[in-house]
Amino acid sequence: MASCTSSIPSGEREVSECSSATGGAGKELKVNIEFMGGAEMMFDNQKKLNVTLPPAECKWTIRSLLAYMKVHCAKGGGLERFFTGDSVTPGILCVINDQDWELLDTLNYELEPNDNIIFISTLHGG
Amino acid sequence: MCSVSDDLDCLSLTSSGSGTDKSLFHATCKKCRSEPAKVVVQLKEAFCKNCLLLYVNHRFRACLGKSKLIKPKEKILVAVSGSLASATLVDLIHCGLQDTTPKRLMFSPIIVFIDDGAALGLSNEQRLKIFQEMRIMLKNCGLSTFYVPLESVINFEHNDLKEIQSETTLSINECSVSKVRKIFEDLKSVTSKEDLLIKLRNNLLIQSALTLNCSKILTAETGTDLAVKLMSNIVIGRGAHLPLDVGFCDTRCTSVLLLRPLQDVSKKAVAFYVLMKGLKTVFIPAFSSIERKNCSLQKLTENFLVGLHCEFPSTMSTIFRTGEKLSLNPLSPNFGTSSCELCQGPLDIYATESSAYLATQISSAVSKYGKAAINSDGIHVMNHSSERAKNRILSSSCKNEANGTFFNPVCYGCQLILAESNNQIHLLQNSLRKHHNQILRDKMKEEIADFLIE
Numbered sequence: 001m002a003s004c005t006s007s008i009p010s011g012e013r014e015v016s017e018c019s020s021a022t023g024g025a026g027k028e029l030k031v032n033i034e035f036m037g038g039a040e041m042m043f044d045n046q047k048k049l050n051v052t053l054p055p056a057e058c059k060w061t062i063r064s065l066l067a068y069m070k071v072h073c074a075k076g077g078g079l080e081r082f083f084t085g086d087s088v089t090p091g092i093l094c095v096i097n098d099q100d101w102e103l104l105d106t107l108n109y110e111l112e113p114n115d116n117i118i119f120i121s122t123l124h125g126g
Numbered sequence: 127m128c129s130v131s132d133d134l135d136c137l138s139l140t141s142s143g144s145g146t147d148k149s150l151f152h153a154t155c156k157k158c159r160s161e162p163a164k165v166v167v168q169l170k171e172a173f174c175k176n177c178l179l180l181y182v183n184h185r186f187r188a189c190l191g192k193s194k195l196i197k198p199k200e201k202i203l204v205a206v207s208g209s210l211a212s213a214t215l216v217d218l219i220h221c222g223l224q225d226t227t228p229k230r231l232m233f234s235p236i237i238v239f240i241d242d243g244a245a246l247g248l249s250n251e252q253r254l255k256i257f258q259e260m261r262i263m264l265k266n267c268g269l270s271t272f273y274v275p276l277e278s279v280i281n282f283e284h285n286d287l288k289e290i291q292s293e294t295t296l297s298i299n300e301c302s303v304s305k306v307r308k309i310f311e312d313l314k315s316v317t318s319k320e321d322l323l324i325k326l327r328n329n330l331l332i333q334s335a336l337t338l339n340c341s342k343i344l345t346a347e348t349g350t351d352l353a354v355k356l357m358s359n360i361v362i363g364r365g366a367h368l369p370l371d372v373g374f375c376d377t378r379c380t381s382v383l384l385l386r387p388l389q390d391v392s393k394k395a396v397a398f399y400v401l402m403k404g405l406k407t408v409f410i411p412a413f414s415s416i417e418r419k420n421c422s423l424q425k426l427t428e429n430f431l432v433g434l435h436c437e438f439p440s441t442m443s444t445i446f447r448t449g450e451k452l453s454l455n456p457l458s459p460n461f462g463t464s465s466c467e468l469c470q471g472p473l474d475i476y477a478t479e480s481s482a483y484l485a486t487q488i489s490s491a492v493s494k495y496g497k498a499a500i501n502s503d504g505i506h507v508m509n510h511s512s513e514r515a516k517n518r519i520l521s522s523s524c525k526n527e528a529n530g531t532f533f534n535p536v537c538y539g540c541q542l543i544l545a546e547s548n549n550q551i552h553l554l555q556n557s558l559r560k561h562h563n564q565i566l567r568d569k570m571k572e573e574i575a576d577f578l579i580e
């Protein structure tokens with residue numbers, strides 16, 4: 001499977017390139033996102049989000065999902081409490097289909113349709 | 127070199143760069159070697175669901191068992207906040223009581239939830255929402271559960287403790303709420319607000335335990351919490367009380383001990399425990415929730431250590447294991463015989479000559495009063511080492527800094543809180559003094575117990 005992640009340094013650029021590309025799979029990708037432990041604060045206090053990702057040439061990964069969330073889902077200030085660089089802030093855990101993302105190549109994990117992704121903040125005050 | 131091995135043997139000073147370690151991908155469980163692994167708890171230790179649940183339970187039971195402090199049928203207060211860790215603690219106790227093996231937990235727990243909405247400045251609607259979520263969270267645990275609002279600390283009465291399941295609405299004492307709100311609004315820094323909140327919560331927990339005839343309190347502080355607390359307490363001037371504040375057992379109140387049975391579990395393990403068991407949690411914002419990322423010294427320390435831990439996964443356990451080796455020396459000349467009126471810790475202000483404490487005192491006096499301070503106060507403190515003389519000076523300096531609100535001396539960490547508050551904190555004085563005197567009486571009772579004729 002082709003991966004577009006290693007050659008592109010910035011997450012945000014990657015989203016624009018990915019979503020502007022045509023062809024490839026050419027299908028939308030739906031994933032379910034859940035927040036716990038105060039991580040929901042940066043997302044309008046929504047505990048659950050159903051995100052439909054636009055068709056992209058390359059496979060969606062957690063890295064490109066985070067970049068997409070930064071632009072399209074996050075509300076208000078305090079973004080740096082959730083996002084750090086192209087990843088989540090240390091102390092925020094990511095769980096993909098009930099499995100620790102450290103077992104799944106973390107940012108490089110390639111999303112599948114209907115994946116359940118949970119972000120849990122273990123930081124004091126979310 | 128070091129007796130504690132299981133966490134430290136993976137002490138590596140090289141960066142793990144979490145996520146780059148391909149050996150973990152689709153690994154099988156390290157423990158049972160059959161099920162697919164679900165979570166990495168320690169460096170390169172991946173567990174399946176069942177083994178993680180057993181691991182957390184084992185760490186909790188071993189910690190309590192090792193201490194041999196809890197006796198059968200003893201009434202124990204369990205402090206719950208709605209966090210991931212407190213949901214885990216309640217579940218571990220709930221399951222432990224239902225155990226049919228000889229390892230069954232034998233004590234009788236009482237859950238207490240402290241609603242600190244008043245300090246945080248939450249609206250009544252927000253507080254009601256949190257209260258109802260807590261009710262739902264604690265409904266199925268089958269344990270008796272009490273609720274006490276933080277504003278009760280102003281004038282604690284026994285009936286401030288309410289059965290959570292029999293209450294449908296909150297009866298809010300607006301007068302106390304506005305007092306507590308004023309006290310916290312009065313403090314300039316988030317650092318002091320967070321610090322004071324911890325002290326008042328502990329105070330209220332001890333009073334609740336005394337009211338409910340509990341001789342111990344269990345808190346859900348994890349090893350991660352305690353490692354962060356250890357470092358941030360040093361930063362905020364509470365180094366003298368470290369063994370009490372981060373050790374397994376806090377003995378500052380002799381009739382009610384505070385124990386931390388989740389000290390050998392990480393926050394990550396606790397988060398996965400909650401997830402895998404589908405437990406309910408309630409998120410309650412903190413002072414830092416609405417502020418910028420590094421708004422307090424405690425938050426700054428946390429962010430720094432958690433970030434470091436990502437790169438060097440033995441950071442937290444190394445700090446924690448170091449903290450475990452600390453102990454208070456009650457005979458140290460730095461401690462007086464009495465305790466701090468605000469936090470009940472031993473007074474760390476009877477400094478010996480050329481101590482850091484005197485240095486800060488002199489430097490603050492000099493910057494306030496100029497050269498005159500050295501000739502009168504500074505030298506005075508250094509030359510008169512009799513406790514009475516020191517006492518007089520110290521109480522007068524407390525008085526100055528807190529506008530004459532506290533008459534008994536407070537410890538260095540609490541002085542920093544008082545120095546920031548203008549005068550609202552005197553609202554606490556009466557209740558704190560009552561509490562303080564009660565603890566002193568208990569201490570005295572214990573000391574003379576051997577001489578009493580039954």
Ligand SMILES: [Zn+2]
Binds near residue numbers: 156173174175176178
């Ligand atoms: Zn296993």
Ligand SMILES: [Zn+2]
Binds near residue numbers: 537540541
């Ligand atoms: Zn104190």
